[in-house]
Amino acid sequence: QVQLVESGGGVVQPGRSLRLSCAASAFTFSNYGMHWVRQAPGKGLEWVAVISYGGDNEYYADSVKGRFTISRDNSKNTLYLQMNSLRAEDTAVYYCARPGVPFGYYYYMDVWGKGTTVTVSS
């Protein structure tokens, strides 16, 4: 079945970097834009970034702009999130999510991964 599996989370000190990965399977990954969404402990969902299906367009939440970079490797069916200059407020579960419509990206999310936890702490 359609699946997204995130990895790469962990505990990191403030100011350091981390790269998250999201492996996609059972669908044509290269036909879909992809999102990262995060959830701080005990809080709601916050959209982080989106990348177009071809990888040539990216958009970010103001809270991460200039620090995070979303990218993808369609040959590996994998989505990435490079997180630099991490702050305590970036502590969250990070989910990758697929939009419900191919070849677009500003849509509802119809498939979610289980998430990977990032903790920023000294």
Added chain:
Amino acid sequence: EIVLTQSPGTLSLSPGERATLSCRASQSVSNNYLAWHQQKPGQAPRLLIFGVSSRATGIPDRFSGSGSGTDFTLTISRLEPEDFAVYYCQQYDTSPPITFGQGTRLEIK
């Protein structure tokens, strides 16, 4: 940016009762670009409703969505034990950014 405000923050009901959850937008959401997601503790969100009123694959028909403009509603006609969770509305009209409501916690009374 469209801000979504959900009410109530917490809703306490019993199995078998009807649940009505509200989502209000700070400006009109055109094209019916409003979705609802369900999240249970320790799990990822799950899409319930998209396009205001279309149920996602496998979602039982006791879940229904309605509304237009700035006011939207998720209704669960008869609550089952597995329906007690947190519910988020999401708009995908004016983007970026995509925005979510702060959530409504549906708890067993």
